[in-house]
Amino acid sequence: MLSKPTADMSETDKYEGMPARTSPGSTRSASGVEEPGHPDEKWATGTRRHRWARDENRALLECYYASNPGGRGYMNRMRDLWILRYPTSTMTAKQLVAQCSNIRKKGLLSQLEIDEVQHKCYGKEESGRQILWDFQIQTDKMVVANQPDIVVVDKQKKTAVVIDVAVPNDSNIRKKEHEKLEKYQGLREELERMWRVKVTVVPVVIGALGAVTPKLGEWLQQIPGITSEISVQKSAVLGTAKILRRTLKLPGLW
Structure with a gap:
């Protein structure tokens, strides 16, 4: 529980421990200094808690390409395909899309592996x-x-x-x-x-x-x-x- 600010407390002390408010696409520490982020990361809430195995990343890409990406409703189609493979998964469609983005941006799979998945689909x-x-x-x-x-x-x-x-x-x-x-x-x-x-x-x-x-x-x-x-x-x-x-x-x- 936050302590009630007193008159002799400094302005910094008043806000110490309070959660920092962030704007879309950026994160901010408690000190108020903004740190670079990416808009997709706010979608990936929950993906960080799940440790993605290489086979899961490949399976996710297969679901992505099989869902006709770019077409209307592809996110829900992708999640339906994902649930067929992993029935106990609680990932949302937005979290799955964010992980697809992370696979390429963070190099979770090599370009050769990505090409193999594309060719398979x-x-x-x-x-x-x-x-x-x-x-x-x-x-x-x-x-x-x-x-x-x-x-x-x-x-x-x-x-x-x-x-x-x-x-x-x-x-x-x-x-x-x-x-x-x-x-x-x-x-x-x-x-x-x-x-x-x-x-x-x-x-x-x-x-x-x-x-x-x-x-x-x-x-x-x-x-x-x-x-x-x-x-x-x-x-x-x-x-x-x-x-x-x-x-x-x-x-x-x-």
Whole structure:
């Protein structure tokens, strides 16, 4: 219990032992000197009391990536997946998210371990190639455009192809192709630094009615395997027809 201040007590003595008030994102000792902190740490109340094992950190990342991070309601989905693995856990969704942040910031798992978890959740291995689709890539430097449609990593050749697909109005195909190239330059630089591979950005842009740019054939040749112009044009036109039938409620196969 705090003692009642008396007249002969100094101002410092009056507040000795009283809990220090803190502002968001910082901590303050009883002396009143603010110490640097991080906003996520206030979410992690309780994570400090729990001593996280390496296997738990890996399991938490698997739950994080499997919850479609960034999508609406992903925090609750992540916690539901976590509870399936650890039914007795009392961690809240915010505490789990804070721990995910700590894993990278504090180096609780190596970059190789993080990549392995990501590949396990999203990847597909074929003939020495790792195929990632609709995959949010975590980078050390913040990159806004970090979720291309497809990423193909060739471990033997030490190359990676970042593929992003768009089906705009036929009159906008050149503009859209340029936008795709510019959009992923930051991600390309980060992947080359982190993964130590040669990265190529490949925009696949087909007009809604099948129009293509003169460079489409060149772009398709940089994608591993065989992809023809006629096949992607056919897919775009069939997709447009499907949308029209649904919108206009026309009879058909869809």
